[in-house]
Amino acid sequence: METSWILLAGALLLSLLVLRRRHAKNRRLPPGPLAVPLFGNLLWLRNSAADVEPLLLKLFNRYGPVVTLRMGTRLAIFVADRRLAHAALVGAGAVTMANRPQAATSSLLGVSDNIITRADYGPVWRLLRRNLVAETLHPSRVRQFAPARAWVRGVLMDKLRAGSGAGDDEPGDVMEAFRYTMFCLLVLMCFGERLDEPAVRAIEDAERTWLLYISHQMSVFFFFPSVTRHVFRGRLQTARALRRRQAELFVPLINARREYKRQAMAGQAPARETTFQHSYVDTLLDITLPAELGHRALTDDEIVALCSEFLTAGTDTTSTGLQWIMAELVKNPAVQDRLHAEIKATCGDDAEAVSEEAVHGMPYLKAVILEGLRKHPPGHFVLPHKAAEDMDVGGYLIPKGATVNFMVAEMGRDEQEWERPMEFVPERFLEGGDGVGVDMTGTKGIRMMPFGVGRRICAGLSIAMLHLEFFVANMVREFEWREAPGHEVEFGEKSEFTTVMKKPLRPRLVPRRS
Template sequence: MSILLCFLCLLPVFLVSLSIFSIKLKPSKWKLPPGPKTLPIIGNLHNLKGLPHTCFRNLSQKFGPVMLLHFGFVPVVVISSKEGAEEALKTQDLECCSRPETVATRMISYNFKDIGFAPYGEEWKALRKLVVMELLNTKKFQSFRYIREEENDLLIKKLTESALTQSQVDLKKTLFTLVASIVCRLAFGINIHKCEFVDEDNVADLVNKFEMLVAGVAFTDFFPGVGCLVDRFSGQNKTLNNVFSELDNFFQNVLDDHLKPGREVSESPDVVDVMIDLMKKQEKDGESFKLTTDHLKGIISDIFLAGVNTSAVTLNWAMAELIRNPRVMKKVQDEIRTTLGDKRERITEQDLNQLHYFKLVVKETFRLHPAAPLLLPRETLSHVKIQGYDIPAKTQMMINIYSIARDPKLWTNPDEFNPDRFLDSSIDYRGLN
């Protein structure tokens, strides 16, 4: 209600701004994508009903796979087809590779000092190159294998104990704890089962706050130049800042823990250790691009946001689908017992290469339940054409993976969980096809 009152009070300001924006008319020769009719000032905000990805899918079925919406004064193109996505992400990648700046992403990226939300530019390219070479290489991934296997063994032990005592298991919480434990150990070097400043419940609360921050609606994002007044008077700025403050406190504790005098670095240093070591080397070498504390926190933020909840959600959906489809579950169980033997106490990462039907289940889970139904928004750097439509510069672009993965033109019975559809298929979830 307070937001509405503020909006009404500032209505004259919006009307003036509207007249200014309306002067910037697009050339009539441009063929803009179709879309629902807009209302004055709010554009298509009234069309947003329910979850964004399902809403966009419903609208695209009426207006087409390349659709133009206006969120306030901000033009947004939603792409819901395989062909359109390929043009935007591959053919026109260099012109569609930047990120829009929003209030929330500026906060969690520490003023765009990360990789996930930072606009395209020289600093982003230098940071991405450094992270890929030093943090995301195959050697580093393999060095953390023992962490993944130790946490999986701990999970199996707890589930076994619950089975013997016939105790109920909160599967959602159990899988979340598994993923959070792995990510926090390999990235931050902290064991959430023993850490002084964070535990299992705290991590869950922090992830929820992260989602709240990312999903936080700021009028500034929809009404550049004037929306900040509504955010200030409505208290939205204060709310977002309070949430971010808790997250920043956690990241600062992680850094302080690594910078303690006399702290010993293990033979397999975590991500934060590697970045701190890189900062020290850059100080000596005098390189042009230098990591800062904000870069460190920005990367930590990316890992925490992208690594924990996405993996936990995917595991939950996989288990849910196996439970709902006993035929598929039995095939997975039979494959494991036949291929690896009944007496195997544990499955290693090397064993996964022999489990072919299991991989089909993974592919089908990714297809039907993508962890990010909408890819991170992009922003065009210049005028481009997508599927024959003109997309002006500075237009936000959203790729609706959810819609593509359920397109009946691409998939038979797209809403059905059926791993067998990937038999003899070249489609690869690593993005190599």
């Protein structure tokens, strides 16, 4: 009798598996253009995978809000609809979309995936993210770096004054000033040392060159990597050289923190003005990886990769956000006037600068930042996700292992969700506006998602908002931002690592105070 029950249960289980497999076969992938085995879509013969957004916008118009592309043997699905994005990232469960596809170049370059943005959901990712959030991005830690932000504010104002376009001088490209000063701040937070300009410039150059090369020159390895690794071996050699350059710059700074920690343990830490008591590297030196990775400390290569990730996440995105927001304030002087009036009413005329405490009491400032992120998210895509299991999105099959990406800019500019979406209207985030109560985490629903949504949401959301609010408020208090003749603001976009202004912002800056 017992054997009969076991056979019956086995038969039922087999039937269920067969039915499930048939059901999966009956579901279909989202639509997309013609593809051939191994190579993928034929459209790659005339389109670049490194700049896929213009192509996707055409495909969404043709096929609808979910589109399938094949890049070599990789299946990539792109979602432009906010409701479908919420269903996939939140409604399907916390971990269904929490994994990352392996980067095509990771194995080719021997680059570790033991970083927060690349690691699969699991013990390593949880350890690294928990360390970042608790030991560096926690509000108490963020407050420790207030003197660093005050120093960088002064550096930024000096750079802006030097390129202000006063008199007969041509106005400078403010994006260059934004990038440099954000590197000053993030390098200090990362390595615990306030470096001089040549040292910061060297790190900035190494990071920017690496990012742009990886973003624009390595997409060929999506296709037939066993072949393209030989055909384009020069690109791999260049990428390895760029990675070595990062290590040459970072390892001495990492070793300096090792020595600092050793001296601090012995009560002999140097009391230099340029040295901070805490840094991100300090926390990485204290990490022990879980047992499945040998219960060991991080290697120098892994620390270099994590430092590069930290610098990238906090510099390019923030400086790009600043560029777009200040361009909108130049183009919309009434908005700038209202913002300046709020700053003046909050801080008065005597304060040396807008403090971090003051920005928390400025609702119109926050509305300006939110509107900038809605209309001009620095990243038009979130980092790609990987489906942990077969799932249904909008009636389509998303198969296990597929790469899934979400169109951030399309959701923030959805005319069915936002009134006049292509106009810059910060008032929409004030009482009575269509953006009141927007949930940046997307838990209840997605209306805009500049920091992503779900388990892999950007860990730096709060500090990014602080940096944007702090620096925008101080720049508007210090200068009136005007359009310069011959350098009119244009909102054309260009894809670099982030989506920047195609025509750089070159405003005329008029000091508001003597």
